[in-house]
Amino acid sequence: KQEVTQIPAALSVPEGENLVLNCSFTDSAIYNLQWFRQDPGKGLTSLLLIQSSQREQTSGRLNASLDKSSGRSTLYIAASQPGDSATYLCAVIHGSSNTGKLIFGQGTTLQVKP
Amino acid sequence: GAGVSQSPRYKVAKRGQDVALRCDPISGHVSLFWYQQALGQGPEFLTYFQNEAQLDKSGLPSDRFFAERPEGSVSTLKIQRTQQEDSAVYLCASSLAPLAEKLFFGSGTQLSVL
Numbered sequence: 143k144q145e146v147t148q149i150p151a152a153l154s155v156p157e158g159e160n161l162v163l164n165c166s167f168t169d170s171a172i173y174n175l176q177w178f179r180q181d182p183g184k185g186l187t188s189l190l191l192i193q194s195s196q197r198e199q200t201s202g203r204l205n206a207s208l209d210k211s212s213g214r215s216t217l218y219i220a221a222s223q224p225g226d227s228a229t230y231l232c233a234v235i236h237g238s239s240n241t242g243k244l245i246f247g248q249g250t251t252l253q254v255k256p
Numbered sequence: 257g258a259g260v261s262q263s264p265r266y267k268v269a270k271r272g273q274d275v276a277l278r279c280d281p282i283s284g285h286v287s288l289f290w291y292q293q294a295l296g297q298g299p300e301f302l303t304y305f306q307n308e309a310q311l312d313k314s315g316l317p318s319d320r321f322f323a324e325r326p327e328g329s330v331s332t333l334k335i336q337r338t339q340q341e342d343s344a345v346y347l348c349a350s351s352l353a354p355l356a357e358k359l360f361f362g363s364g365t366q367l368s369v370l
Binding site (some may be wrong): 146148174176183184185186187188191231233240241242243244245246247248249 | 299300304363
């Protein structure tokens with residue numbers, strides 16, 4: 143059974159710091175991996191999507207990497223800002239085809255202090 | 257509308273009551289997903305519709321949970337004889353194409369069963 147774990151559960155950093163959020167999954171057979179952002183009382187917003195054949199994706203100050211063989215992904219946030227404060231979730235689609243069924247980690251809640 | 261709309265925003269139910277949660281996807285979106293998010297956890301897949309067809313209901317936790325999308329647009333998630341463990345945020349997501357990777361999430365319905 144595919145399981146997704148995120149460490150740490152919570153993180154607090156001063157503004158301007160670079161930081162890394164970690165995601166691990168137990169089965170390397172994934173179709174893709176996504177990182178989402180969730181603000182309190184809001185739905186999820188997709189940040190980055192990495193296909194199983196890719197190693198990384200970048201968008202602005204965000205960079206996500208994928209190492210399928212070790213079952214790990216990281217989300218790197220450069221020059222963090224208070225507006226980055228939110229819960230970050232990673233999710234995988236398990237298997238070799240697109241079932242559309244996302245398996246989520248429990249999330250990392252980030253607080254960036256001014 | 258501009259995004260995925262869910263109603264009600266909050267629902268309080270007494271144990272044993274039936275509840276109905278509504279999702280209005282983005283107009284024209286073919287795929288519709290329901291997820292359940294317990295406090296402090298990541299969302300868990302419940303069910304998937306392609307137009308009016310329910311193609312995957314493997315995540316529904318018991319036969320008390322029922323979802324429908326009779327005309328291929330609005331969807332309703334019904335929970336019969338609610339239990340305290342049903343307390344969670346119920347998220348709806350839609351996408352333009354079948355199993356498209358770009359998902360748009362609603363803000364969710366927070367269900368509290370007393």
